[in-house]
Amino acid sequence: MTALTLAPPSQAQPETHTALAHATCSAVANRACVPALRHFVGHYVQRLGLSEDLRDTACLVASELITNAVLHSGSQSVAVLVGMERHHLIISVRDRGDWRTRTDPRHSPADDGVVCGRGLDLVRTLTDRLSLATGPTGTVAKAFLCTRW
Numbered sequence: 001m002t003a004l005t006l007a008p009p010s011q012a013q014p015e016t017h018t019a020l021a022h023a024t025c026s027a028v029a030n031r032a033c034v035p036a037l038r039h040f041v042g043h044y045v046q047r048l049g050l051s052e053d054l055r056d057t058a059c060l061v062a063s064e065l066i067t068n069a070v071l072h073s074g075s076q077s078v079a080v081l082v083g084m085e086r087h088h089l090i091i092s093v094r095d096r097g098d099w100r101t102r103t104d105p106r107h108s109p110a111d112d113g114v115v116c117g118r119g120l121d122l123v124r125t126l127t128d129r130l131s132l133a134t135g136p137t138g139t140v141a142k143a144f145l146c147t148r149w
Contacts, residue, residue: 021048022083029070029078029095037080038063041091044082050089050147057126058082058089058145064119065093065141073097075138088128089145096138 023044027033041062045055062080069078075097082091124130129144 022081024079024081026077026079029073029075029097031070033078034063034066034070037066037078041080041082045089048084048089054089054145054147058091061123061126061143061145062091062093064123065091065143068119068141069093069095069097069139073139084147087146087148089147090142091145092140092142094138094140098138 023040025037025040027037038059042055042059045058062082066078066080069075073095075095077096079094080091081094082089084090120130120132123141123143126145127143128146131140131142133140133142
């Protein structure tokens with residue numbers, strides 16, 4: 001992995017962290033980077049003092065988004081930014097690839113036997129919001145997890 005940057009979280013309690021508390025990490029986009037970047041996200045959430053349940057959810061969300069970038073974008077690298085904004089933990093995953101637009105509807109009968117294809121639905125279920133921005137320089141997937149229950 002390269003470009004590891006940890007910005008110190010604010011000295012306030014976890015529910016009052018500022019938008020400046022963030023961490024970034026990038027890696028070569030291969031299968032080995034998925035657990036490494038997932039661990040990076042989990043470590044950051046742990047440093048913030050957030051709940052174990054939130055850490056587990058953040059790790060699952062990060063795994064799904066990173067795996068999508070590795071398997072489907074064709075990018076040589078993947079970057080993760082994790083941080084706090086008001087009462088949300090935000091996980092952003094950026095690739096520099098060229099995504100192919102799917103022409104068939106998702107979850108058609110032809111999908112019944114496939115192994116992949118449910119990750120973004122899972123992420124949407126686990127998060128308050130998921131945004132996907134695709135452009136000529138790659139894709140950014142950004143997931144928002146509420147830190148207050």
